Amino acid sequence: MTTNQLAFFGTGRTAPPATVGVEVRAAGDLSAPERQLLSQAHLDDIAPIEAWKVTGTNKQLSYSTHGVFRFFGKFPPPIARHLITEFTERGDWVLDPMMGSGTTAVEALDMGRNVVVRDVSPLSTLLCRVKTTHVAETDSRRAFDRVAKLVGSPATTPLPTPIGLRNAAHWFLPETIASLGRIRAAIEPESDTPVRELLLTAFTSTVRRVSKATTQQGRLFLDVEKAKPDAWPTFCERFDKYASAVAALPRERKGTQLQIEQLDARSKGSTSRRFRLAITHPPYFNNYKYSSVNSLELAWLGVAHKEVRADEIREAFKIGKPEKVTEYVEDLASAVAAISEQLEEGGVLALMMGDTIIRESYIDVTRQLLQAIEQAGARLRLDRVVLRVPQYTEASWVASQRRTGDKVGVTLNDFILLFTKPKRSK
Numbered sequence: 001m002t003t004n005q006l007a008f009f010g011t012g013r014t015a016p017p018a019t020v021g022v023e024v025r026a027a028g029d030l031s032a033p034e035r036q037l038l039s040q041a042h043l044d045d046i047a048p049i050e051a052w053k054v055t056g057t058n059k060q061l062s063y064s065t066h067g068v069f070r071f072f073g074k075f076p077p078p079i080a081r082h083l084i085t086e087f088t089e090r091g092d093w094v095l096d097p098m099m100g101s102g103t104t105a106v107e108a109l110d111m112g113r114n115v116v117v118r119d120v121s122p123l124s125t126l127l128c129r130v131k132t133t134h135v136a137e138t139d140s141r142r143a144f145d146r147v148a149k150l151v152g153s154p155a156t157t158p159l160p161t162p163i164g165l166r167n168a169a170h171w172f173l174p175e176t177i178a179s180l181g182r183i184r185a186a187i188e189p190e191s192d193t194p195v196r197e198l199l200l201t202a203f204t205s206t207v208r209r210v211s212k213a214t215t216q217q218g219r220l221f222l223d224v225e226k227a228k229p230d231a232w233p234t235f236c237e238r239f240d241k242y243a244s245a246v247a248a249l250p251r252e253r254k255g256t257q258l259q260i261e262q263l264d265a266r267s268k269g270s271t272s273r274r275f276r277l278a279i280t281h282p283p284y285f286n287n288y289k290y291s292s293v294n295s296l297e298l299a300w301l302g303v304a305h306k307e308v309r310a311d312e313i314r315e316a317f318k319i320g321k322p323e324k325v326t327e328y329v330e331d332l333a334s335a336v337a338a339i340s341e342q343l344e345e346g347g348v349l350a351l352m353m354g355d356t357i358i359r360e361s362y363i364d365v366t367r368q369l370l371q372a373i374e375q376a377g378a379r380l381r382l383d384r385v386v387l388r389v390p391q392y393t394e395a396s397w398v399a400s401q402r403r404t405g406d407k408v409g410v411t412l413n414d415f416i417l418l419f420t421k422p423k424r425s426k
């Protein structure tokens with residue numbers, strides 16, 4: 001395949017391959033180190049325990065549109081699928097107020113559920129719209145050809161440049177800035193919104209790959225050698241892949257509804273709707289600050305990352321100060337209180353989060369949040385504590401620190417807390 005021609009669009013598939021799923025073990029089947037993890041976190045004796053392990057390779061986990069954009073800190077899609085299967089029926093409403101790349105929305109729609117997703121970042125709302133919207137092959141091919149023609153002609157107006165970066169030259173070669181600017185300018189005139197957003201997502205996904213920043217890590221480090229002066233071949237390759245994935249989505253949603261909002265999870269949104277299931281996977285304490293991790297992409301979307309930062313949960317990324325956990329817990333407790341109000345009676349909140357070790361000192365973030373929830377009198381009952389056998393998140397975190405697991409100084413244990421909103425007694 002040449003880089004400026006679209007590949008044949010296969011029929012694709014939206015359902016996960018048979019090897020992908022979640023293996024569940026009951027408390028009695030946990031290993032001694034797993035028990036130790038739970039006991040260290042002070043989570044071993046407060047509710048029934050399970051361990052969940054996601055099966056399938058990274059490639060297999062990229063079924064449907066899950067491979068669109070590399071979103072650092074995304075959770076494995078089978079986790080959402082498992083929760084949706086266990087706690088909802090077809091036609092129920094699901095909420096994810098910190099959607100990230102929209103994994104919950106893709107799964108919920110595929111399973112015939114209605115879904116509301118929110119995030120403070122406009123990158124997230126863009127990604128989620130693209131990952132849930134069918135675009136016919138003929139439409140994306142036409143748009144791509146038009147963009148290719150414009151990129152190949154002399155520019156007549158000043159080219160767009162990144163917004164809100166202190167020093168764009170630190171992260172991009174001057175030739176790359178010009179090359180990205182040409183593609184960005186060529187996308188602008190597209191009038192069909194889903195097609196334009198598909199092009200923008202391929203463009204956004206190109207940004208980090210051609211920059212001077214490392215691509216394997218969430219955190220931005222310089223790796224000047226990998227910078228690419230010409231962004232066009234990478235854009236073509238991304239566009240090919242994403243156009244193929246969205247062409248395989250169903251043309252119509254067959255009665256299921258999707259609402260995507262740019263909103264702080266601590267607010268309740270405008271809808272009076274009540275949800276059967278809320279899934280939330282907040283930033284981890286001292287792990288990623290999403291507005292920073294995605295600052296290059298946001299800059300090329302025309303959004304200063306500091307504006308997004310102002311609404312984010314205070315997660316102390318990079319500072320590594322244990323005392324900052326209080327602010328983090330406060331923010332998360334407010335988000336949980338807002339979610340709890342939006343649940344229907346008998347509805348379930350699945351909260352995925354982790355603990356941290358900073359300079360050999362264990363910080364029981366999860367336990368502290370549980371105490372804050374209790375003190376705030378939230379109407380939630382903790383029904384189950386799930387230990388998520390760490391694989392993907394931990395591996396990418398260790399990679400992001402450019403050190404080996406034992407030297408990293410910060411480690412993560414993943415938990416999924418399952419709460420129910422009890423019915424009021426009559």
Ligand SMILES: C[S@@+](CC[C@H](N)C(=O)[O-])C[C@H]1O[C@@H](n2cnc3c(N)ncnc32)[C@H](O)[C@@H]1O
Pocket residue numbers: 071073074075076097098099100101102103104118119120121124263264265266281282283284290291311312313
């Ligand atoms: C761990 S990621 C979620 C990843 C998601 N589960 C996925 O599979 O892609 C956390 C998300 O929370 C968002 N976030 C941070 N603070 C927020 C807030 N106050 N309200 C809503 N979203 C927030 C970040 O922008 C980020 O996209």
